[in-house]
Amino acid sequence: xxxxxxxxxxxxxxxxxxxxxxxxxxxxxxxxxxxxxxxxxxxxxxxxxxxxxxxxxxxxxxxxxxxxxxxxxxxxxxxxxxxxxxxxxxxxxxxxxxxxxxxxxxxxxxxxxxxxxxxxxxxxxxxxxxxxxxxxxxxxxxxxxxxxxxxxxxxxxxxxxxxxxxxxxxxxxxxxxxxxxxxxxxxxxxxxxxxxxxxxxxxxxxxxxxxxxxxxxxxxxxxxxxxxx
Numbered sequence: 001x002x003x004x005x006x007x008x009x010x011x012x013x014x015x016x017x018x019x020x021x022x023x024x025x026x027x028x029x030x031x032x033x034x035x036x037x038x039x040x041x042x043x044x045x046x047x048x049x050x051x052x053x054x055x056x057x058x059x060x061x062x063x064x065x066x067x068x069x070x071x072x073x074x075x076x077x078x079x080x081x082x083x084x085x086x087x088x089x090x091x092x093x094x095x096x097x098x099x100x101x102x103x104x105x106x107x108x109x110x111x112x113x114x115x116x117x118x119x120x121x122x123x124x125x126x127x128x129x130x131x132x133x134x135x136x137x138x139x140x141x142x143x144x145x146x147x148x149x150x151x152x153x154x155x156x157x158x159x160x161x162x163x164x165x166x167x168x169x170x171x172x173x174x175x176x177x178x179x180x181x182x183x184x185x186x187x188x189x190x191x192x193x194x195x196x197x198x199x200x201x202x203x204x205x206x207x208x209x210x211x212x213x214x215x216x217x218x219x220x221x222x223x224x225x226x227x228x229x
Contacts, residue, residue, distance in 0.1 A: 003110075003128060003165055006158040010119060015127060017117030017134070017154075025118055028126045031166035032111060038173045039108050042101065045180035046074055052188060053081045071105040090187065092218070093209050097179050099217035104176040107169055117158075125160040133157040175213065182208055 117127035137154040193200040
């Protein structure tokens with residue numbers, strides 16, 4: 001499940017968008033907060049994995065990693081280390097996990113950086129528009145496009161979320177955290193059981209590599225490699 005366009009389903013619905021609009025839907029506000037509060041644990045495990053890969057006892061490595069503000073920069077940094085340290089089997093797994101992280105990060109970023117609103121007569125959804133598109137609409141309106149164009153551009157760029165969409169997003173973020181947690185356990189020890197899955201060694205590796213979302217990521221990586229040939 002994913003967010004859906006506002007139009008045409010909610011064409012003509014009275015709406016409100018602004019800094020405080022989402023406060024009128026406290027259950028949605030809580031769902032957004034639930035998703036965003038889980039993401040730092042994904043970044044935490046990324047930083048921890050980098051520190052372990054580099055066998056770093058100094059806090060400098062982790063400190064530098066946490067200053068990288070974009071997901072791509074973080075993934076590039078950790079992959080640069082992993083390529084030189086992991087064996088081929090673990091590199092195959094970790095590269096796929098990083099692609100899962102990338103997909104999840106994009107979903108999280110939309111929630112974190114979009115602008116929220118409500119439909120006054122539809123309490124089962126909230127509206128979302130990207131910060132960029134909302135700024136474009138406001139600038140165009142202030143520069144004379146209003147009232148000639150009205151809210152046509154804004155409405156065309158607006159989407160709706162349900163509570164189920166947020167629950168799915170939270171599950172995706174939590175799944176990504178579990179992947180990183182289990183990978184870290186596997187990298188550090190062939191005998192230590194994961195505190196999450198209860199598996200260790202080859203069983204844990206098999207569990208991770210055969211996760212459907214990891215398999216999907218591996219397929220995407222294979223296609224990318226084939227296009228380069």
